[in-house]
Amino acid sequence: MSAPGGGGGAPAAAAAPAAKRQRTMPLAGICLFVPVKALPGGSAVFAAWKRSLPGLGASLTQDGGAAGITHAVVPQAPNGTANWGCLPPALAPPGPSGLLFVTQHWVADSIRRQQRQDEGAYRPAAARAAAPPPKPAARAAPSRAGSMRKGEDGEALPAVEAIKAWLGPLWRPECAEMDLAELALQGDYDEERCRRIGNEHVVEALRELRKFEEVVEALRELRKFEEALNGQWLKNPQGKAVSNHKSLAYMHAASAVRTCAYKLAPPVRPEQLPLVGDFTAGIITEILETGSCAQLEQFRRDEPVRDSRGGVRADSAGAATRRAFTKLPGVGAKVAQQWWDRGLRTYEDVIEAAASRGLGAAGSKPLVLNATQRFALEHRADLLEGTAESDLEEMRAAIAASLISLTGARGWHIEIVGGSRRQQRPAADASGSGGGSSSRVPPKQHHDADFMVTHHSYTWGEDLIGSLRDELIARRRILPPDTGAMCMLQQNRAADIEAKLMDDLTGASGELRSNVASDRLDHIFATFRTAAGRLRRMDVILVTPDQLPYALIGWIGSTMFNRFLRRHMNHGLWRIKGGRIVRVPDQAPPINRRGQGPGAK
DNA sequence: CGGCATACG
DNA sequence: CGTAT
């Protein structure tokens, strides 16, 4: 066990009182100058800091001439420019020796994390320009951790230095020992943070590329496996589900950029960011230099994309239109390709082709839509619009009313999870919504709203989830399945979960697939009808109180977070089963499908 | 060169 | 082959 660095090297037990003081007074000795008038949020933010900071050991002053000032806040606008003009002459740069300049986000993040953040990562813009972002090519002593890679000039680059710069204030010495899956879990994937660092436009481009690869690659693999397996889809020869790994690479790259602690500048080298190799580093560099890249531009224009050797990539034409089609529920890569192949280019084209069934072009089979697709096309305005925060309370009330009516029990705990929960800002963070700012961000829309429901004393039967769905339908708050609206139910039998857990604990089934498969929670995927008649996607998850903490991890986490978490768990001695995290009984390393352990040849 | 998250309808 | 995190 290595002692935690950064603070003290004493063994944990002996350092307990110091560690406790460190935890409770992480900002001890800090005196913060705050130019209240120039601060986004102004006096309201100052008042909030005044409530929080003394408890962390820091003091505040608005008097630029006060003695003992250690930190000066230089407010930073959303566009990244710093307002140095608001500092009094006594604190003007470079200021008294030892004075540190920080943005308001240093204060907000220090309060939010209850931990002193690295001032270097929160330097106001002009000061940062003087000190360029950390270059991983520094000649630091090679560390044991991380593989050595070859730099441009053949010089070995210590990966740890790159990781340190990448994680910035989130880096801990323990990170040097981590594999990539665990390392990825250390990041802060906050969109606003990424935006103010200045990398969010790169993330957006990479995510768009990923969507492109999804429709192209999914179709390509689809055709390959249908050919090879005579129509038997969904499994590769090893019986594992197939997924699209080129698009996965883009998702990884987007994650790496999202959590990068410094503003990226061209050229971006593959050594700089984890999960980013030669190919993607080139893409990122092109995006940084031009705002886009060749693939993305071709994609947006529905043009076929050429590979690195200049050949046209199969099935890459029409990706933007096909991507638009797949936004409809019930339309995936295959249906979108069929529509494209018929010459359809807009939703209106599809509706028309389906309406003139039989009257259409001679020789072509009529376009037949299923109920889901018809519904999605009819209500595409509502469904593509997504769910605003203003819809959430109405949904919560409808769920609560149905539950009380069904069970007679009050006191249901209904918690917002999913993407809308991830977007919620902690109260201490005043950034982005500052009072006088002219850049007002429109309220964010989410593709759906997710509610996690539990009750701490009432015990319900196994059919509550089904009853809840029926009740919501009866009250006309969600649409029944025969409309074509999404209305799916997932109901696990408790016995299945217990059986699976027992298998895990006894090692009975090992790595083999048990015939009992229920990893998921009781759950409704539905289409909610608001009082104003708008249709919104809504999910309701029912959990027991002891499942709640585990369920929250999965349902608040993003797809990428969940994949990194699952991958990390699978690398080690832990598994997520039946909504719980369980230790793998046998401490032998995991074996592959040939029955070999890691490192076996 | 194998693995890449995982499950249900 | 579609959905979900």
Next chain:
DNA sequence: GCCG
């Protein structure tokens, strides 16, 4: 496509 990236990693070990």
